[in-house]
Amino acid sequence: MSTSSKKDLTTSAVDRQNVLNNPYALVEIERVTGIQGIPFEGKTVVLKEQIAAFFEVTIRTVENYLEQHTAEITRNGYEVLKGERLKTLKAAIQDLDVPETDFGNISKTPQLGVFDFRAFLNLAMLVSESERAKMLRQVILDVVIDTINKRTGGATKYINQRDEDFLQAAFSEESYRKQFTDALRDGVDMGPFKYAVYTDKIYVSIFKEKSKEYRKLLRLEKKDKVRATFYAEVLDLVAAYECGFADVLNQAVTSKGRKLRPSEVDKVFAAFEQQAHWRPLVEKARMKMASRDLAFRDALHLQLKEYVAPVQREDYERFIGERSKELSERLEEAKDVMKRLKDRG
Template sequence: MSKDLTHSSVERQNILNNRFALEAIAKSLDVEGMLFEGEYRFTKQMVADFYDVDVSTIDRYLSIYAEELKYNGYILSKGKQLKEFKLQFAHLINEASKTTQIGLFNFRAFLNIGMLLTNSEKAKQVRSLMLDIVISCINDKVGGGTKYINRRDVNYLPAAITEENYRKVFTSAISMCVGGHPNYKYSQITDLIYKAIFRENAKEYREILKLNLKDNVRHTLYAEVLLVISSFENGVGTQIKCVYRKRGNKQLSIDEVGKIVDQLANAPSQQPYLNDARKKMASRDLGFRDVYHGNIAEYLQAISPEEFERFIGSESIDFDKILEDNKDVLKRLKQAEDE
């Protein structure tokens, strides 16, 4: 999808929270700052010169986007800190000796303001470079496409196993207690649940993620989302059985199951879990897969630095390698289950 960093604070923060992308951007830009207190700093004049704008323009953006730029590392240096800074870099900065405070950008804030400047051709070029590097960086980290980036989370496999176990209980309830086509009724009810949780049915989800018919939708879902589905399906399955028994083992229709799904989706006890699942899916799919879920767009938020570590950093795992290393064990478990 086409991205405009000048309009989206979430997409700006997704880049600034991704240390792997920042390292690659720093190498590509090769800008020279002043190493102070462990990070490179830039004065307003240096930033203005780089982006070919007036210092007054930088001041205007600092006023409009003060909170965001401060969050990403812009500081007003004063007191003892300013004294130390002047001792080291007085020869590089054009400031009066009696100046009591100096605005300083770190590299994150330096990029941040470049994402905001709309009338700078240089800033526009930097934004384009950033977007290219971010896509390349994530793909390099996961070894290609991001379809299964969810499986790099160490929590994915336990969640997938849990979901599979609850899924069997759920499908058993449908088999025994729900009327309809013996094959289609499972997908019909699954769609009702997907619609309740994500406001998308399986077909819509497939189209958004560009999945083919052989791809299992659940294999692309994040661990927390799988657990919410497990909880939801368990609740629906339990209620289906309850209604089935109360009316003398008479099967429910698909419409009746739909009412059960709607009741559970609107239950106050479910709202924190559904909201969290929507946030995870909307935000991570945009940040990692460049996929936009319009129906849950209001749940979008920036991916945290910790999440980048979890999915593409030091905490991520090579799921396919784990499966390969343990294929004999998994094969024996499958044989035991079938016996």
Template sequence: MKKDLTESTISRQNILNNQYALEKVELNLALGGTTWKDERIFTKTQVSSLLSVDERTIDRYIEQNNDELSSNGYKVIKGKELKKLKENFGNDMNVATKTTILGVFSFRAVLNISMLITESEKAKIIRSKILDIAIDAVAQKAGGQTKYINQRDEGYLPASYQEYSYRKEFTDALKHYLDMSDRYKYGIYTNKIYEMIFLENASEYKKILNLAEKEKVRDTMYSEVLKAIASFEHGLAQEMKTKSEELGRKLSQSELDSIIKNAASNPYMKPSIDDARVKMASRDLCFRDALHNKLEGYIQSVPQSDFDKFLGETSKSLEERLSDPETLDVLKRLKDR
């Protein structure tokens, strides 16, 4: 997975979607621009001067990356809006009075094109500063480290408790309905579930996230991943019970393996499994700088809503969650259901 900002759309968008990092970047870089309708804007002439490239280079990058730049704030203005802009800032922005159409960059779009242009030494410097600030911003918001950033989601504790309940249901089913030594069955079939949902066993997962031997894998999982595991465990427990009673005996390993394989290909499970893979692969690369090679095809840019979820006002550490009466009420309702 390429992480060079000039080559990776996902890496660029992960930074541009992080409004907490962008606030710090804007403060630190002080690129200038003109305030128009509550945002900083820059003309093509200003951007070419800022990056020390000619305007034809800017035009070429706009043409080659129009969709990406437009989604991040580049736009063309004309008519009444342009007339008003020229009346207020025409001289300051060096916009000729006869101009009938004008391309303008938002601050975010300026960062975007700085991540794209390879001919500019100034753009390279900006990219380096952006990366440093973005990494520091995430670490600072996450309380110094990101290994347990998943626990800052307000949905984590309910999902974790729910998964714990279904985990008990599944281990009870293994105990009562699988003809296999208790010494091995729990670890083996936990790994089989992991491999079906996110294509990795526990050891592979720990290595990717650099977890210590005693650190628990599930403590680092996102709520959506825990929900997918819980659904899988619940379904398997019910299937094992039904099949065992039907046969009048405990299941063999091959029979349980067949049930697991069928469950993994069940179209009802596919949306939650795909969602778990996308969330794990995308968020871990963005927040933890951890690449799940087997899930590389599922990596997407992380939406702004995820930055709000893990770094925003509603995000809290696990310690804060456990002292929150509302969260404790939710857990109590789950326990009493």
């Protein structure tokens, strides 16, 4: 489900925060917009008078949005200056070759609110009355998509593989997968279809979707492997389910002294997935999948909608930043490490 064309930044706090937490998109948005502000403490800040002029709204309109969204805008860079810092700002304004009236009557004010670029963008994503703000919101959405596509070579389908933890998670899951399929082979009185059935049971238990539904949402082709698109945390949890259920199933088979019928296996699985220790792990995996897929893949898992949260700056570093790499590079590095270890031995 593609959502970029339907995103309304004025109403979605999650979408706004995803923009503001993405350092790579912010750099590009600042370059594209070319906002002129006041140099202050190594960055550029603007006052509400400048924002009102830029968006062609009244100062009272800016103040209203600030009052309604104080916590959000403050979290994203708005602050009130006093004392020495305010003196420094006033000096910076005097150094600018513009009329001081552009900044309101600030000569005697004991405190002054300033917006850095993030806070300015935050406000731009809220002001619904301004045509300029509306145009800027479209620029923001376009830049965010372009930035992610450029940094991943357009391959957001496999953006999960750029994570440094993916390779280890994939290798580990493969061995646990064999334990799972062996247990199904030896313990379940059912045809080959059983592998798909109980794999889907794990998927539904963890992220509420069968393999077919997940494929459709991510627009996977027939040759694409579902697990190749999972984030490391999801792969780890799938591996834990496979390993744990294989053990529980083997115990049930030993207890009965025969293969189990599908209805019996279903009961074993139902009891297995209800174990309390799964709950926090499942909640975390759902949040990671729902939030990252919306931010990086523009895919909304409707069954996980309640788990969507803003993607943190660390995740942008992890998947499109300097720490991220193509899987082929990581495999080459792993091959080199193995070769060195072999030569040393």
